[in-house]
Amino acid sequence: MDGRVVITGIGGLCGLGTDAASIWRRMCTGVSAIGPIANPQLRELAGVIGSEIKTLPKHDISRRQLATMDRFSLLAVLAAREAMQQAGLSGEEGNPHRFGAAVGVGVCGWEAIEENYRALLLSGAKRAEVLTAPKVMPCAAAGQVSMQFGLRGPVFGATSACASANHAIALAADQIRLGRADIMLAGGSDAPLVWGVLKSWEALRILAPDTCRPFSADRKGVVLGEGAGMAVLESYEHASRRGASILAEIAGIGLSADAFDIVAPAAEGPEAAMRACLKDARLNVDDVDYLNAHGTGTKANDEVETAAIKHVFSKRAYSMAISSTKSMHAHCLGAASALEMIACVMAIREGIVPPTANYNERDPNCDLDVTPNVARERKIRIALSNAFAMGGLNAVLAFREV
Missing domain, CATH: 3.40.47.10 (Thiolase/Chalcone synthase)
Structure with missing residues (x-):
């Protein structure tokens, strides 16, 4: 960048x-x-x-x-x-x-x-x-x-x-x-x-x-x-x-489109956006400490996102902190990723991974560590925020500690 x-x-x-x-x-x-x-x-x-x-x-x-x-x-x-x-x-x-x-x-x-x-x-x-x-x-x-x-x-x-x-x-x-x-x-x-x-x-x-x-x-x-x-x-x-207090840096941006279906998700578009974001930020997969997932709570979206994260991060996907804050503020559509930006910035500032609330049962198709129900303390230098929209419109941001 x-x-x-x-x-x-x-x-x-x-x-x-x-x-x-x-x-x-x-x-x-x-x-x-x-x-x-x-x-x-x-x-x-x-x-x-x-x-x-x-x-x-x-x-x-x-x-x-x-x-x-x-x-x-x-x-x-x-x-x-x-x-x-x-x-x-x-x-x-x-x-x-x-x-x-x-x-x-x-x-x-x-x-x-x-x-x-x-x-x-x-x-x-x-x-x-x-x-x-x-x-x-x-x-x-x-x-x-x-x-x-x-x-x-x-x-x-x-x-x-x-x-x-x-x-x-x-x-x-x-x-x-x-x-x-x-x-x-x-x-x-x-x-x-x-x-x-x-x-x-x-x-x-x-x-x-x-x-x-x-x-x-x-x-x-x-x-x-x-x-x-x-x-x-x-x-x-x-x-x-001007001597401003800096909360975080926008380290990278990744944009893509699925070009697949107006409502059904596909893994290729989210995968491309995450890869583009990492490239723009000059980051390796091991650099990412926290990923705020799109995590809507639908069967198809969560499975597709999990698959895309695995494709991009490989083994790192299983040790990286992940959560969906939509479990708490719900899906606020055009505002959703703005609220998730707040979560990423504050996670970096305070070293806390917010949880995925309301989690009850492990899904073998969504088998990553999604921080179920309870927040965790963890040093976070880099946080990614996923946003994947109907129409296959994808935007991923990387935030960095300053």
């Missing part, structure tokens, strides 16, 4: 907590945020579970700006604000044309879409709410983040389903490597706990009825959640000049 890109701030919120520190603490305890959905509009979806943010943190975002936001944009702004505060930035430092943002999203503004469908189709409204279009567009979160902090550099959205946040972070790092920006806010956000999205996933027959059990023989499927995670990325030189 030419040109060092470092992380100087992180922020997040999901069912586990409304700031990155709370999310990490609960990850380390192995507590799952998955349960019955409290939203009264979803009561008719009997038995559907998820991971909700019960109460949003206090903020001073104006009512005028809130009126222009769908929930996924609001979550992105709140996570970005926390990351900025930790990095010691306000957006007013230096040249705003050298400060940008990239936000990944999987399903965009379905809250606003459904509100308008109800009004138009059920309540007899004659027209949609005037700000519907700017609320629901996939790039809305990136635009709202840029407006909140006055960022005038490269600003864009990234949408690749479950790999959106890793793609956004990768593309943001590229802006810095290419000299187009000194600082980028990057991550992902999604709010999929709405009727239409849940019904769509239900139709795929992959929603778990009880909880998310990645790699466990008794796993029954995926669980959806809402959330956001953001990081402040900077060139190493810029961060050093």
Whole structure:
């Protein structure tokens, strides 16, 4: 990787907590945020579970700006604000044309879409709410983040389903490597706990009825959640000049596509992305201490990912620490790998491997050490984060201790 890109701030919120520190603490305890959905509009979806943010943190975002936001944009702004505060930035430092943002999203503004469908189709409204279009567009979160902090550099959205946040972070790092920006806010956000999205996933027959059990023989499927995670990325030189505290370095990026099937996974694409990431970071397989797996809890995905990890890491696959934090925060789609970025950064910082919660039974086809149920202390210098999306869109990031 030419040109060092470092992380100087992180922020997040999901069912586990409304700031990155709370999310990490609960990850380390192995507590799952998955349960019955409290939203009264979803009561008719009997038995559907998820991971909700019960109460949003206090903020001073104006009512005028809130009126222009769908929930996924609001979550992105709140996570970005926390990351900025930790990095010691306000957006007013230096040249705003050298400060940008990239936000990944999987399903965009379905809250606003459904509100308008109800009004138009059920309540007899004659027209949609005037700000519907700017609320629901996939790039809305990136635009709202840029407006909140006055960022005038490269600003864009990234949408690749479950790999959106890793793609956004990768593309943001590229802006810095290419000299187009000194600082980028990057991550992902999604709010999929709405009727239409849940019904769509239900139709795929992959929603778990009880909880998310990645790699466990008794796993029954995926669980959806809402959330956001953001990081402040900077060139190493810029961060050093301003005396910023560096949390970790983005050591490598690997991107690939399966070119196989719109929903069925294949091992070749994930394998190629992991190999590309290691090559970009100039790492050997023995250098990797922890791998945050995509680990969705479906039978096919977990088996394919296990096979891909074995192909890449060979014997090292059996001694490397692995876990899926989706077992605790659920699958937050476009935000998933942003929350997993927080797990990787904090694992490096604190030397703790977060567990795979809800694990009951060993699956002979998923026979790697996935840190079942209890966190472990372990020195972590290098952590990998896997994100593999529907459509076969793969993005793997490597994080390094600094």
